[in-house]
Amino acid sequence: MQGTIDGFRYGAVTPVAAYLMACLGGALGLRCVVRSLHNAHSWKAGWLALGATSIGTGIWTMHFIAMLGFQVEEARIGYDVGLTVLSLAVAIVMVAVGVFTVGYRGATTGALATAGVITGLGVAAMHYLGMSALQLNGTIEYRTSTVVLSIAIAIVAATAALWAAVSIRGFLASLGASLVMGVAVSGMHYTAMAAVSVHLHGTGGAWTGDSATSLLLPMLLGPVIFLLLAGVVVMFDPLLVMGEGTWDRSFARHPVSTKPADRQPDSAFTARDAAAPRPVATNSGRQGPSSTTGRRRPR
Known part of the structure; x- marks a missing residue:
């Protein structure tokens, strides 16, 4: 018996x-990767790891939020917790491989x-591993061409x-790229779901429960909180708050050292500016540099 999928x-x-x-x-992943590449003195591996985790978690969360709306009208649906968590780990690890590869080797063709x-195979593996966690009184079949x-x-x-x-470096450009990424990832998910058909082993009655919802909602809470916290970290990073140009001038080219001897002057003038002679007014109305003793130059 074929199940009716909604x-x-x-x-x-x-x-x-x-x-x-x-x-x-x-968006969080892109900004983290940009942050890791923009300043050679930043904690590169940490930012790349945060970016990979953000992208992988976002993809996994997208998949299972979409699966909240999936039902087979003639059967109840549940999920295997172990496989569901494993699919999250696969998504993060495979995305991390791709992010670290381009993070350290650059955007070369190879x-x-x-x-x-x-990374693409990892995303697909996450999807189909998550689908294998789906439990119902029947068999899930896939159309090969659509897969x-x-x-x-x-x-x-x-x-x-x-x-x-x-x-991509600019904030608006990164935002636009993240919107396109959302379309691509969601498109991949619903394309894969179009390949699904369900053959039921027996009639289980009409849909009467929400076991899938009661399981997935608590599991989704952790990844969603992580994404929100990662968003706070990214939003309060000086590269984003101050703007990339300001960050380049103030930090990337002259990183502030924590050692007292290496600290820069607190004023807007550098030490060289402070030591340079200051112009003084002369009788002719022109300005000229003063001597080191502060006396007026003889006419």
């Missing part, structure tokens, strides 16, 4: 919420191709995202 149980609520989470994860394929298309979309989207991470 991927939009709550209408547009779950697709829109899923898209926003994908955009949030992508690095982007390798990292894009690995291949979804994997291709994942690879292209991952490659474009990694290119944007190391190539």
Whole structure:
């Protein structure tokens, strides 16, 4: 018996919420990667790790928020907790491989191709591993051609995202790239879901429970809180608060040392400016440099 699939149980609520989470994860990831590349004195590995975790968590959260709207009308749905958590780990690790590859090797053709394929396959693996966690009284089947298309979309989207991470610098440009990433990731998810069909083993009655919702909502709480905290970290980073140009002049070119002997003067003038002679007025109305003793130059 074929099950009747409804991927939009709550209408547009779950697709829109899923898209926003994908955009949030992508935006945070892009800004973290930009931050790691912009200043050689920054904690590069830490920013890359935070960026990879943000992107991976955003993709995973997008997937399972979208799955909140998935139902088979003739059967109840549950999820295996172990496989669900494992899919999150796979997403973060595979995205991290791609992010660290381009973060240290740059946006070369070879690095982007390798990292894009690995990350795209990781995103697809996260999706289908998450689908394997789905439990119901039946068998989930996939249309091969649509599965291949979804994997291709994942690879292209991952490659474009990694290119944007190391190539785009401006905040507005990063924001636009994250919106495009959200479209690509959501498109990959719903393309993959279009390949799904369910063959039921027996009639389980109409939908009467919300076991999937009661399980997924608590599990989604942690990743959502992480993304919000990561957003706070990124928003209060000087590179974003002060602007990239100000950061370059004040910090990237002249990083402030924590040693007292290496501290820069607190005033707006440098030590050289302070030591330079100051102009003084002469009888002719012109200004000239004063001597080191402060006396007026003889006429």
